[in-house]
Amino acid sequence: xxxxxxxxxxxxxxxxxxxxxxxxxxxxxxxxxxxxxxxxxxxxxxxxxxxxxxxxxxxxxxxxxxxxxxxxxxxxxxxxxxxxxxxxxxxxxxxxxxxxxxxxxxxxxxxxxxxxxxxxxxxxxxxxxxxxxxxxxxxxxxxxxxxxxxxxxxxxxxxxxxxxxxxxxxxxxxxxxxxxxxxxxxxxxxxxxxxxxxxxxxxxxxxxxxxxxxxxxxxxxxxxxxxxxxxxxxxxxxxxxxxxxxxxxxxxxxxxxxxxxxxxxxxxxxxxxxxxxxxxxxxxxxxxxxxxxxxxxxxxxxxxxxxxxxxxxxxxxxxxxxxxxxxxxxxxxxxxxxxxxxxxxxxxxxxxxxxxxxxxxxxxxxxxxxxxxxxxxxxxxxxxxxxxxxxxxxxxxxxxxxxxxxxxxxxxxxxxxxxxxxxxxxxxxxxxxxxxxxxxxxxxxxxxxxxxxxxxxxxxxxxxxxxxxxxxxxxxxxxxxxxxxxxxxxxxxxxxxxxxxxxxxxxxxxxxxxxxxxxxxxxxxxxxxxxxxxxxxxxxxxxxxxxxxxxxxxxxxxxxxxxxxxxxxxxxxxxxxxxxxxxxxxxxxxxxxxxxxxxxxxxxxxxxxxxxxxxxxxxxxxxxxxxxxxxxxxxxxxxxxxxxxxxxxxxxxxxxxxxxxxxxxxxxxxxxxxxxxxxxxxxxxxxxxxxxxxxxxxxxxxxxxxxxxxxxxxxxxxxxxxxxxxxxxxxxxxxxxxxxxxxxxxxxxxxxxxxxxxxxxxxxxxx
Numbered sequence: 001x002x003x004x005x006x007x008x009x010x011x012x013x014x015x016x017x018x019x020x021x022x023x024x025x026x027x028x029x030x031x032x033x034x035x036x037x038x039x040x041x042x043x044x045x046x047x048x049x050x051x052x053x054x055x056x057x058x059x060x061x062x063x064x065x066x067x068x069x070x071x072x073x074x075x076x077x078x079x080x081x082x083x084x085x086x087x088x089x090x091x092x093x094x095x096x097x098x099x100x101x102x103x104x105x106x107x108x109x110x111x112x113x114x115x116x117x118x119x120x121x122x123x124x125x126x127x128x129x130x131x132x133x134x135x136x137x138x139x140x141x142x143x144x145x146x147x148x149x150x151x152x153x154x155x156x157x158x159x160x161x162x163x164x165x166x167x168x169x170x171x172x173x174x175x176x177x178x179x180x181x182x183x184x185x186x187x188x189x190x191x192x193x194x195x196x197x198x199x200x201x202x203x204x205x206x207x208x209x210x211x212x213x214x215x216x217x218x219x220x221x222x223x224x225x226x227x228x229x230x231x232x233x234x235x236x237x238x239x240x241x242x243x244x245x246x247x248x249x250x251x252x253x254x255x256x257x258x259x260x261x262x263x264x265x266x267x268x269x270x271x272x273x274x275x276x277x278x279x280x281x282x283x284x285x286x287x288x289x290x291x292x293x294x295x296x297x298x299x300x301x302x303x304x305x306x307x308x309x310x311x312x313x314x315x316x317x318x319x320x321x322x323x324x325x326x327x328x329x330x331x332x333x334x335x336x337x338x339x340x341x342x343x344x345x346x347x348x349x350x351x352x353x354x355x356x357x358x359x360x361x362x363x364x365x366x367x368x369x370x371x372x373x374x375x376x377x378x379x380x381x382x383x384x385x386x387x388x389x390x391x392x393x394x395x396x397x398x399x400x401x402x403x404x405x406x407x408x409x410x411x412x413x414x415x416x417x418x419x420x421x422x423x424x425x426x427x428x429x430x431x432x433x434x435x436x437x438x439x440x441x442x443x444x445x446x447x448x449x450x451x452x453x454x455x456x457x458x459x460x461x462x463x464x465x466x467x468x469x470x471x472x473x474x475x476x477x478x479x480x481x482x483x484x485x486x487x488x489x490x491x492x493x494x495x496x497x498x499x500x501x502x503x504x505x506x507x508x509x510x511x512x513x514x515x516x517x518x519x520x521x522x523x524x525x526x527x528x529x530x531x532x533x534x535x536x537x538x539x540x541x542x543x544x545x546x547x548x549x550x551x552x553x554x555x556x557x558x559x560x561x562x563x564x565x566x567x568x569x570x571x572x573x574x575x576x577x578x579x580x581x582x583x584x585x586x587x588x589x590x591x592x593x594x595x596x597x598x599x600x601x602x603x604x605x606x607x608x609x610x611x612x613x614x615x616x617x618x619x620x621x622x623x624x625x626x627x628x629x630x631x632x633x634x635x636x637x638x639x640x641x642x643x644x645x646x647x648x649x650x651x652x653x654x655x656x657x658x659x660x661x662x663x664x665x666x667x668x669x670x671x672x673x674x675x676x677x678x679x680x681x682x683x684x685x686x687x688x689x690x691x692x693x694x695x696x697x698x699x700x701x702x703x704x705x706x707x708x709x710x711x712x713x714x715x716x717x718x719x720x721x722x723x724x725x726x727x728x729x730x731x732x733x734x735x736x737x738x739x740x741x742x743x744x745x746x747x748x749x750x751x752x753x754x755x756x757x758x759x760x761x762x763x764x765x766x767x
Contacts, residue, residue: 064743070736073728078373078383078420080404085388086123088116091410094393096142096150100166101399103415104177107164108394108407109152113137115162117179120415129181131160141200141214146259146357149204151211153197157190159211159223161202189213189221201264203257208237210261210278212244214252220244220266224281240281247274247286254300258326259309263287263335267300271316273324273337290337292316302353306360306376308454310437312337313362313376315350321364323376325437340435341379346370354397360456361401361423367391371406375423377434377456382423389414422730430461430737446701446712448721448731459734463701465741467711471693472686474622474707475629479686480679482626483633487675490634491641492663495569503638510631518695521624526616526696533619534601535589542588543581550577611706616698618707625692633682640674641667673760680753684746690715714738 092110099106105126106118113136117126131137131152137160141153148164161184169176189197189211199214210224224240247266254267257278264276264284275287292300292314302315312324321343328335343364352365360376369390373383389395389406396405397418404416428434433442437456444466445458486506490499529536554573597604602613644667652662668675690713698710699720718735725732 064740067736067740067743070733071740074422074425074730074733074737076422078418078423080383080385081417081419082388083415083417084120084123086118086120086413086415088118088411088413089125092116093409094407094411095139095152096144097394097396097405097407097413098148098164099396099398099403099405100177100179102168102175102177103398103403105166105179106396106405106413106415107179107181108411108413109139109142109150110411111139113139113152113154113160115164115181116411118413126179129183131162131183132158132186138196140196141198143200143202145202145204145209147204149202151200151202153200153213154186155196156194157197157215158186158188159197159200159213160184160186161209161211187211187223189223190215199252199255201255201257203259203261205259205261207261210257210281212255212257212264212278214255218246218252220252220264220276222278222281222284224261226281242282242284244276244278244284245286247276247289248272251299254303256303256305256312258305263326265303265312265337267303267314269299270297271300273300273303273312273314275335275337288334288336292322292339293320301349301351302364304353304355304362306355306362307357308360308437308456311340311360311376313353313355313364315346315353315364317349319346319348319350319366321345321350321372321374321381323379325435327440330440341376343374343379344372344381344384346372352392352395354395356397356401356423357399358401359424361420363395363397363404365392365395365406369406371395371404373418373420373423377424377436378426378429380426380428382420387414387416421728422733424457424459425730425734429459430734432460432462434458434460444703446717448734449724457730459730461714461734461738461741463703464712464714464717464738466703467693467701468687468713468715468742468745470618470705470711471621471625471689471697471713472683474618475625475686475689476679476683478622478626479629479633479682483630483678483682484637484675486630487634487637487641488663488668489571491638492659492667494571495567498569498571503635506631506634508631509627510635512628513691514628514689515691515695517624517628518692521620521692521696522616525624526620529620529623530613530615532586532589534593534597535586536619538588538592539582539585542585543578546577546581546584547574550574605708611708613708614698614700614710616696616710618697618709618711620696621693621711622707624696625686625689628689628692629682629686632685633678636678636681637671637675640671640678643674644670673757676760677753677757680749680756684749687745687749688715688742689713690719694719714742 092112092114094108094110096109097106099120104120106120108116110116113131115129115131117128119126137158138155139152140155142150144150149161150163151159151161153159163182165180165182167178167180195216197213198216201212203210208225208227210222213221215221220243222242222244226238226240244264248268250268250270250272252266253269256265257263262277262279264278266274266276268274271292272289273292274289277285277287292298298320299317300314301317302313304313305311306313310326312326314322314324322339323341324337324339326335327338346364346366347370348366348368350364351367353362355362361374362376363371363373365371369387369392371385371387372381374381387406389408389412391409392406393409394407398404401420402418404418406414406416433444435442436445436458444460444462446460446463447458449455490502494502593599593601605611605613648666648670649662652666653659657665693713694716697712699712699716700710701712702709718738721731722735725735
């Protein structure tokens with residue numbers, strides 16, 4: 001019918017306006033399920049990566065704080081704690097004192113010649129012994145030869161040697177310490193007039209004991225006992241007496257004999273130190289003299305040698321304390337004194353000097369009871385404190401250096417605990433030049449251990465830092481040009497098929513253990529390199545010239561010959577050229593050594609340049625460590641160069657630039673952030689390398705930039721010395737300090753690399 005409209009029903013037969021439910025295909029259900037599964041996996045992995053990253057950060061921080069905790073005690077100041085004061089029942093003027101190594105029993109020698117023993121645990125007075133029980137004596141001077149050996153001068157011209165021993169017994173696992181005195185026969189220095197002994201010097205060496213007594217008249221009398229060897233019977237003791245020549249008209253105020261009994265040093269009231277040569281006991285000779293101060297004549301009050309008998313400590317009446325080294329003149333046997341350090345002065349005359357028995361430390365004191373702790377190597381005064389023993393009469397340092405006894409004029413004994421575990425350490429010792437015993441001038445030296453306790457530890461880290469940077473420099477000098485130029489050629493010029501084989505091969509080099517590289521470098525490369533070094537040094541020049549000549553000739557060939565070399569495979573035809581150039585360089589090196597270098601380049605280097613040649617030197621380290629660093633630098637740099645967008649290269653060449661110009665002026669600047677990161681990561685790898693440096697060098701901690709000498713790096717030094725370092729000892733903590741320095745150096749290098757990388761990336765982002 002006209003005007004009627006037809007309404008079509010929706011598909012499916014439903015009523016008008018109703019939508020039938022859509023049936024979801026099974027493929028869409030599977031896709032949604034996979035998507036949710038992937039999202040769940042991504043979420044789990046994201047959480048795991050986050051937790052792993054946080055764990056790594058906390059692990060690094062934990063390592064950092066462990067290292068810090070081991071290093072901090074090196075720089076803590078010493079401290080002294082008063083433990084107890086013991087007052088004797090009978091007051092007496094003490095002349096000397098001492099204590100056993102466990103600080104259980106102390107002794108004191110009084111003016112009346114009585115040796116008193118006191119328990120430091122209970123405070124009880126133990127037995128007492130007289131030096132001369134047959135007659136009353138007055139002690140006028142006391143000196144020590146170390147190892148609990150003493151000598152007392154008396155008012156009747158006698159010298160009585162005695163030794164204090166501390167026997168140790170164990171009863172029911174308990175340590176019991178007793179004390180006893182072994183008194184030798186008196187030595188009569190003046191049999192006629194019985195002059196008092198005013199001062200005394202005493203020393204014991206392998207040749208026998210020597211005593212020098214200053215009599216009241218001012219005469220210096222020497223008495224020595226020497227063992228005379230006999231071929232027919234036992235050796236006999238021979239007594240030698242002599243009188244030293246007068247060396248001054250001034251009053252003698254102090255004396256000291258060195259441990260080898262070669263020299264006697266005498267201090268005077270006008271500030272002179274006079275040396276006597278007593279190596280010939282029967283004929284002592286007067287040596288040279290030196291004034292301790294140039295502008296004022298200040299009397300010397302104390303003289304004494306530190307452990308090892310090469311450093312003389314001088315104290316004067318103005319409270320000044322200084323150390324002097326005994327130096328032998330080059331080419332002669334003459335010895336002289338050279339001033340090394342001045343220490344923090346006392347407020348009054350220096351009256352007492354006590355040396356440590358295990359290191360180069362010592363203590364000085366004045367009559368007011370002010371005591372100072374010094375160290376001979378560093379030249380530092382680490383602590384000054386006021387003792388309760390006033391007026392202070394004598395003091396004694398415990399054998400381990402962890403305790404101190406002071407006695408006043410009434411014999412009251414005060415016991416102190418000394419906490420000074422690392423007295424030899426200061427920033428100047430670790431990083432500055434130090435004037436060590438036996439050296440003509442201050443130097444940087446690392447020599448941590450010696451054969452005896454008398455050895456002066458040398459803990460300068462500067463040679464180790466220098467060796468680390470030196471080895472890194474030569475490694476980077478070898479690795480950077482090869483790695484970067486290889487990466488540039490591989491990414492921009494090499495054929496894709498060849499690149500797919502070369503790159504994995506170079507990356508595989510990173511899997512070689514460094515210990516294997518060090519072993520090969522030390523035992524195989526070093527001897528070979530020593531024989532062909534002139535040729536190796538000529539190799540870059542010869543190869544460059546030979547390759548340029550060969551490629552120039554290659555370009556002159558007709559086109560029909562060039563078609564045999566596919567683009568990107570040119571490197572293959574250069575392999576024979578490189579081998580030929582290497583052989584030619586070695587032959588030229590032999591010729592150069594024969595005709596120009598006196599047939600042996602090592603002799604020529606020593607004569608012409610003043611340099612020594614070590615077989616395991618920095619060149620060997622540079623090649624071996626550079627071989628280990630090349631894969632890291634190459635891989636990162638090649639990835640950065642290959643990641644440069646292709647349209648940049650295409651646009652450059654479309655504008656007429658050659659492939660080489662495009663690579664240098666477009667690709668290289670764009671990839672510079674990654675290249676810089678590659679170099680910095682390689683630098684960090686070289687800084688922390690241990691085994692190659694350890695095995696390929698002589699591990700000599702010297703400050704010499706010569707490539708012909710070895711080195712010692714921080715990492716190699718840790719590996720060498722940590723297994724034998726006493727736990728919590730000074731060397732142990734210094735090695736942790738070296739590890740901290742490596743940690744900081746790596747952190748600083750990585751931080752600088754990241755900052756520069758971000759700036760370069762921002763700069764070239766707009767290209």
